[in-house]
Amino acid sequence: MALQLPSTQTGVPRDDASNVVDAMLLDDRVKWISIVFEKTDGGVDHFTVTPFTEHPAGGDKS
Amino acid sequence: MSRIWMSIALAALLAGCATQKMSGDQLARVAKDWSLSIRASQVIPVYPLTEDLQPGDVFLVQTPIDEQVKVYLDKGFLPMENLVTRLTLSGYPNFYRGWPHVMDDDTAPPRLWQFPSPAGAAADFSSAPLAAFPTYGFSVSRSEGLNVALPVQGVPIGLNLLDSASANGTISMKDAYTYALPARWTFDAIRSWSLANADYLKQFEPITETSKDGKSVAKLFYLRVVNRVYLVKTVDIALFSNSGFGAGGSAGVPKGVELLNLANATEAAKQLDAVNGIISKASSPKSDDNSAATGGGDAAPAPILAGGSVKIALATSRSISLVETFRRPLVVGYLASDYQILPGGQLAAPVPTLLRIEGKALIAGQAIKYTGCDPNCKLIRTWRKLPGNKQKLDDWLAKNGGIAISDLETGPYGSLRERVTEELIDTSK
Numbered sequence: 124m125a126l127q128l129p130s131t132q133t134g135v136p137r138d139d140a141s142n143v144v145d146a147m148l149l150d151d152r153v154k155w156i157s158i159v160f161e162k163t164d165g166g167v168d169h170f171t172v173t174p175f176t177e178h179p180a181g182g183d184k185s
Numbered sequence: 186m187s188r189i190w191m192s193i194a195l196a197a198l199l200a201g202c203a204t205q206k207m208s209g210d211q212l213a214r215v216a217k218d219w220s221l222s223i224r225a226s227q228v229i230p231v232y233p234l235t236e237d238l239q240p241g242d243v244f245l246v247q248t249p250i251d252e253q254v255k256v257y258l259d260k261g262f263l264p265m266e267n268l269v270t271r272l273t274l275s276g277y278p279n280f281y282r283g284w285p286h287v288m289d290d291d292t293a294p295p296r297l298w299q300f301p302s303p304a305g306a307a308a309d310f311s312s313a314p315l316a317a318f319p320t321y322g323f324s325v326s327r328s329e330g331l332n333v334a335l336p337v338q339g340v341p342i343g344l345n346l347l348d349s350a351s352a353n354g355t356i357s358m359k360d361a362y363t364y365a366l367p368a369r370w371t372f373d374a375i376r377s378w379s380l381a382n383a384d385y386l387k388q389f390e391p392i393t394e395t396s397k398d399g400k401s402v403a404k405l406f407y408l409r410v411v412n413r414v415y416l417v418k419t420v421d422i423a424l425f426s427n428s429g430f431g432a433g434g435s436a437g438v439p440k441g442v443e444l445l446n447l448a449n450a451t452e453a454a455k456q457l458d459a460v461n462g463i464i465s466k467a468s469s470p471k472s473d474d475n476s477a478a479t480g481g482g483d484a485a486p487a488p489i490l491a492g493g494s495v496k497i498a499l500a501t502s503r504s505i506s507l508v509e510t511f512r513r514p515l516v517v518g519y520l521a522s523d524y525q526i527l528p529g530g531q532l533a534a535p536v537p538t539l540l541r542i543e544g545k546a547l548i549a550g551q552a553i554k555y556t557g558c559d560p561n562c563k564l565i566r567t568w569r570k571l572p573g574n575k576q577k578l579d580d581w582l583a584k585n586g587g588i589a590i591s592d593l594e595t596g597p598y599g600s601l602r603e604r605v606t607e608e609l610i611d612t613s614k
Binding site: 126127128129130131132133134135136139142143146147149150171173174 | 525527533552553554555557558566569575579582583587588589590591592594595596
């Protein structure tokens with residue numbers, strides 16, 4: 124039985140963003156991931172990490 | 186003049202049988218050209234046009250999303266898959282508060298507009314919310330076998346009347362309407378329906394198939410719930426000849442049809458009436474039904490193709506304008522939400538269909554807040570990188586909530602991480 128697609132995660136600190144991306148890419152359906160800067164809090168940059176199964180701008184970019 | 190009458194009769198006949206003559210490829214292009222025009226307005230096209238589509242219609246989508254995107258881009262529209270149910274939605278009077286003639290129950294939109302009282306009265310959408318579509322341009326060529334490129338019959342009729350091999354044209358969808366219920370309300374209705382029909386939906390739980398190359402491929406099913414539709418009653422078509430069609434000894438010489446000589450307005454009006462009469466007779470199953478030429482309202486003639494009547498509004502030597510009126514407004518497009526069917530027949534959070542098929546919202550559900558990587562998260566990360574453990578974790582999660590590994594590791598699932606550590610990871614080593 125297939126698992127649910129990974130959810131977008133908000134507030135991901137810079138030093139753990141690569142691990143979150145790594146975990147999202149364990150799902151074969153995830154083809155693209157966006158990492159969008161959110162804020163700097165206490166000197167630490169935070170990002171929103173969003174998985175996509177198709178290119179977020181549409182069209183065939185595979 | 187007799188050549189003109191023959192041309193008109195032939196045009197009407199060709200319009201009637203054009204569909205039969207089209208090859209599969211031509212039909213596909215017809216659908217795509219029309220659909221691209223509708224899509225430009227951020228609406229999912231309906232093809233063929235129908236009046237039998239309304240908010241609350243639920244379709245079971247079995248085509249994988251990758252395939253749907255491909256079909257949508259290739260064909261221009263989404264085929265309507267299995268109609269599962271029509272939800273009995275209520276709340277129109279509340280949503281359209283103060284709007285005249287909006288009720289629930291048996292007279293909920295669009296019934297009161299389609300079939301106003303007394304019984305037999307003409308359809309009256311005058312109090313329906315209005316919509317407007319841009320004017321679309323297109324090219325049409327007779328060399329492609331009267332590929333009209335639009336699901337309206339006025340184009341092939343006009344092309345034949347122009348006696349032209351090819352033409353450019355514009356199409357304006359007039360008398361357009363829309364109505365809807367908010368997705369939040371349709372959510373309540375589909376959620377109630379899904380709880381009552383969980384046994385049925387369990388047949389469509391996610392399944393994993395093994396592809397030819399040995400990879401596991403998830404097959405997901407969706408319910409597509411319509412929450413807004415767009416209807417059009419009248420289509421205006423204007424055609425401008427590119428060149429003469431050429432016939433007999435005058436091949437290659439432009440020969441515009443001489444329907445109107447505006448210098449003689451009375452004669453022109455007579456000719457126009459006569460031409461409209463011929464078109465309506467040729468296109469109506471009741472060949473003796475002269476009411477066809479009157480057009481408009483529910484008294485329009487018997488349907489051809491999508492159920493419309495065609496009238497010539499204006500004709501010159503190189504251009505022609507036609508008005509096609511459907512018996513009642515037809516749905517040309519819709520907006521909907523997709524709900525993934527989860528294990529046990531539950532439904533996931535809705536995702537707008539339009540965004541999903543355009544690849545802009547292909548994530549499941551809502552965002553979650555990163556909660557940090559606690560000691561159990563660190564244990565899981567190390568453990569699942571060892572050979573075979575990722576599959577074990579997948580299998581365990583599938584039986585325990587079905588969330589993704591990334592959600593488990595850094596999402597708000599502390600107790601689930603603890604169970605994974607206890608049940609899967611041998612921490613004594």
